[in-house]
Amino acid sequence: MLRSLTLLAAICLALNISAQQTQKPPLHGKNWMAVTGKxxxxxxxxxxxxxxxxxxxxxxxxxxxxxxxxxxxxxxxxxxxxxxxxxxxxxxxxxxxxxxxxxxxxxxxxxxxxxxxxxxxxxxxxxxxxxxxxxxxxxxxxxxxxxxxxxxxxxxxxxxxxxxxxxxxxxxxxxxxxxxxxxxxxxxxxxxxxxxxxxxxxxxxxxxxxxxxxxxxxxxxxxxxxxxxxxxxxxxxxxxxxxxxxxxxxxxxxxxxxxxxxxxxxxxxKPVEETPLSINYKGIDVYKLQQWTQGPMLLQSLNILENFDLKSMGYNSTKYIHTLYQTMSLAFADRDFYYGDPRFTKQQPMAGLLSKDYAKERAKLIQFDKNYPNIFPGDPYPFEGKTNPFATLLAKRQQLFNPDTTNNNSNFQPKHDTRTSSIEVVDEEYMDRLKRGTTSVxxxxxxxxxxxxxxxxxxxxxxxxxxxxxxxxxxxxxFVLDSTINPFNVVAPGKRPRVTLTPSIALKDGKPFMCFGVQGGDTQDQNLLQCFLNVVEFGMTIQQACEAANINTNQLWLSLGGSKIDDRKPKAGNLLLNTRTKNSELVAELEKMGYKLSYDDRSSGPINAILFDWKHGSLWGGSSNNGEDYGIGW
Structure with a gap:
């Protein structure tokens, strides 16, 4: 009964969002569109x-x-x-x-x-x-x-x-x-x-x-x-x-x-012009930068999510949130071990990581009744017909860097608020590292x-x-200084660090469909993934998709901040919800599944995006309602 009520609430919320007026008006243009951080x-x-x-x-x-x-x-x-x-x-x-x-x-x-x-x-x-x-x-x-x-x-x-x-x-x-x-x-x-x-x-x-x-x-x-x-x-x-x-x-x-x-x-x-990486999600070609960024994490996530009927789950239902969290945590585990500057090694298994068959195997790890705290990097090498040269290092890594599952609230500082009567924000220093900002153009x-x-x-x-x-x-x-964290991202002169920065372009029927970007450190591709799904799976306009409530996983290695290894280790089960998503039934179900919840009215860095309306020959621009980002169209 409780699950049915939660699903019904999620469906009603989705219907409401698809019809609601946004806090910022959408941008429209026929000739051009310009959206950025100021x-x-x-x-x-x-x-x-x-x-x-x-x-x-x-x-x-x-x-x-x-x-x-x-x-x-x-x-x-x-x-x-x-x-x-x-x-x-x-x-x-x-x-x-x-x-x-x-x-x-x-x-x-x-x-x-x-x-x-x-x-x-x-x-x-x-x-x-x-x-x-x-x-x-x-x-x-x-x-x-x-x-x-x-x-x-x-x-x-x-x-x-x-x-x-x-x-x-x-x-x-x-x-x-x-x-x-x-x-x-x-x-x-x-x-x-x-x-x-x-x-x-x-x-x-x-x-x-x-x-x-x-x-x-x-x-x-x-x-x-x-x-x-x-x-x-x-x-x-x-x-x-x-x-x-x-x-x-x-x-x-x-x-x-x-x-x-x-x-x-x-x-x-000197700058380098490269061929981007891409996958096809339900007829849409999504492009990201190579693995010296975290961009392929979004592509891996889409490959995994393609194995599920997301629309039937309902926008921000318990099952949808759980599926997103598990999927992103699986993709981040691979990011954290396999991504780095490709010019320094030819052993990175990107073909395997982006294969549909590998995604199906990773999707099988999702348990729909609980959080899986021990998510580790997978083995994509067999999907390229190879043997993993880092099997021994991976085993050592799992022994040394078990996720913190005993005290998941260690990074949470309760802040009572009579409007919601619960934990309201995570530790500010940790969240600054997680969401450290930039801009997008x-x-x-x-x-x-x-x-x-x-x-x-x-x-x-x-x-x-x-x-x-x-x-x-x-x-x-x-960069890292310890190869057991990531053998591909160990600092060396002339090497590029594996960065969080991750612009996005999607094509449909061979024509531009959407371009989108966001600030926010390790949360960038989490937020961009959800923005994309908001449009493709839930039929939102681009402005609605940019403003919609989303979630963040902390079950990843931080890319920025913190001088000690313990500062950056994954926080298994830590889930950030937008305060607009919070309701007693949802909270009860997620806590029963082993999640440690926190809430924020700003669960995303400002997302900036442009959607191409080929039916009417026009451009739609969107920009999140938190931050100073906005645009102009003509």
């Missing part, structure tokens, strides 16, 4: 569209604007992108992730007492990738000059009214920022006063960054005057950043503050260009490299 940054994309640019031009302008506004990233961070090219009708991937610098070895970090590379400061920095990624995308697939595309962000660097979210982040992190002289000079204009960060609405000026951006444009314009092609001119700016005077100042400032990055590290780095135009970018790195508190105004990345922390 309203001013979306305006930058709109300006480029109105000046005749395509979706690549506009996405580069939005990327530049978000970096300039410190929208949980900076110019010294990294950029990951998927682009649908309407001329070739192919999706291509841009890998603009920086690499570990010279001297970044396991021995080096262990000699300093680390169990993971540090979270903050110069030693957390990979080589910067965003400048190179932007230059490459613009030169190869854009139509405008660097000068035109950078014009909006240069106006922002000259001074813009800073929003409360960023200003308050600076104030909160000011003690860390004061450790680094160049960060302190830029970020804390009111030193010695009670509030040392800018106030909301104050004009925030970044003279050093403006000078760096000006040098990039000067390099391009000088090359054009020398009769170089558009592409050559843009790459002249690239060279000035990675090999010229900007590089010298960046390295000087990095090393002065204790960092490892060398001039040779910058000169050797989504753009599309009437010519058919589609872009999805999830850039990151150099977030506040960032260590700025000398007088460049450029905050350095903190992505080194996503």
């Amino acid at each position: 309203p001013l940054a979306a305006t930058a994309g709109a300006l480029i569209f109105e000046r005749g640019g395509n979706a690549v031009d506009a996405s580069c302008a939005m990327l530049a604007a978000t970096c300039t506004m410190w929208d949980v990233l900076s110019w010294g961070g990294e950029t990951q992108a998927l682009i649908y090219n309407p001329k070739t009708k192919k999706v291509i991937a841009i890998n603009a992730m920086g690499v570990a610098p010279t001297g970044a070895t396991v021995e080096f970090f262990k000699s300093k007492g680390y169990q993971f590379p540090p979270e903050y400061g110069p030693l957390a920095a990979t080589t910067p990738g965003t400048v190179g990624g932007l230059c490459y995308m613009l030169s190869e697939y854009g139509s405008m000059s660097l000068k035109e595309v950078l014009a909006p962000c240069m106006q922002l660097a000259a001074g813009y009214p800073i929003e409360a979210q960023t200003a308050n982040s600076i104030e909160k992190a000011k003690d860390k920022l004061k450790q680094w002289p160049y960060s302190k000079a830029v970020m804390l204009p009111h030193l010695g006063e009670k509030r040392e960060a800018p106030e909301a609405g104050e004009i925030f000026v970044q003279k050093d960054l403006l000078a760096t951006l000006t040098k990039l444009v000067e390099a391009e314009q000088a090359a054009l005057k020398a009769h170089k092609s558009r592409k050559e001119a843009i790459m002249a700016a690239f060279d000035r950043f990675y090999k010229g005077d900007i590089a010298k100042e960046f390295v000087r400032g990095c090393q002065e503050q204790g960092g490892l990055i060398t001039l040779q590290d910058l000169a050797n780095w 989504e753009a599309a135009d009437k010519e058919g260009w589609v872009v999805s970018i999830t850039p990151s790195g150099g977030w506040i508190p960032a260590c700025i490299a000398g007088n460049t105004g450029v905050g350095m990345s903190q992505r080194m922390q996503s």
Whole structure:
């Protein structure tokens, strides 16, 4: 009886959501759509569209604007992108992730007492990738000059009214920022006063960054005057950043503050164009970046979920939530052991991991009456006709790193709230690590260009490299120092860490269907998976899908934060529910199945997405109702 009532409630909720008005209005456009993490940054994309640019031009302008506004990233961070090219009708991937610098070895970090590379400061920095990624995308697939595309962000660097979210982040992190002289000079204009960060609405000026951006444009314009092609001119700016005077100042400032990055590290780095990974889910081709990101985790999840009738379960019913949790935990277990930079080994079993037969075997592990706390990485090698070369290491891993099943509430801090009378939030520090943010950029135009970018790195508190105004990345922390955790993601000079950053593009009948991205560390593909299913399985509009209540699993190894192994180990059975999902019947059933529940009214980072309405020849844009993300369409 109880199960029937819960299912009925879930079905009613699904029907209600499909009909309800959203908190944010959906975006509509016929010619173009630009969605990103800040309203001013979306305006930058709109300006480029109105000046005749395509979706690549506009996405580069939005990327530049978000970096300039410190929208949980900076110019010294990294950029990951998927682009649908309407001329070739192919999706291509841009890998603009920086690499570990010279001297970044396991021995080096262990000699300093680390169990993971540090979270903050110069030693957390990979080589910067965003400048190179932007230059490459613009030169190869854009139509405008660097000068035109950078014009909006240069106006922002000259001074813009800073929003409360960023200003308050600076104030909160000011003690860390004061450790680094160049960060302190830029970020804390009111030193010695009670509030040392800018106030909301104050004009925030970044003279050093403006000078760096000006040098990039000067390099391009000088090359054009020398009769170089558009592409050559843009790459002249690239060279000035990675090999010229900007590089010298960046390295000087990095090393002065204790960092490892060398001039040779910058000169050797370049973005890489790759073939994305993809699977077909019920006639829809879903594309993600390769396994140096967590993106294939979403593809593995869809392969597993294809074995179940999700729609009949009912949106956010007990069975649906349980199936999602188990599926994501299975996929994360594989991510945590098998994913890493493919350039450093040819042994990664991606064909096996993404095979439908492997997914069927993993799906058999789901027990529908209880949580399975001992989910470990599977063995995909036989599905490639191979023998697992890491069988011994896997057995050792299972002995050393059993999940915490004895005290699953150890990371939960009760916070009484009379509205719900239960545990309301998980430990703030743990959740910050789990959901550590960035931004996303989504753009599309009437010519058919589609872009999805999830850039990151150099977030506040960032260590700025000398007088460049450029905050350095903190992505080194996503490496491991112990091969028993992940043999493919052990730090080494020149290697890319396995990152959480994961843009998405889906095609249907060979045409763009959806592009979508989200911020939020290890929760990114959890949230994107549910957004996709909300549209495909439950018929929601894209705005409804972005706003819909979702769940998060903590039964995974954290990719960010925490200096000790115990800080990052999976929390078996820990399940985050949105407060809108909570009801007594659902809670009782989930607790009976062994789940330890927590609740939050923000169970997702802001999701940004574009849906293609081929029936009417229009674009739908969506953006979550938590955060400052939004867009503009025309």
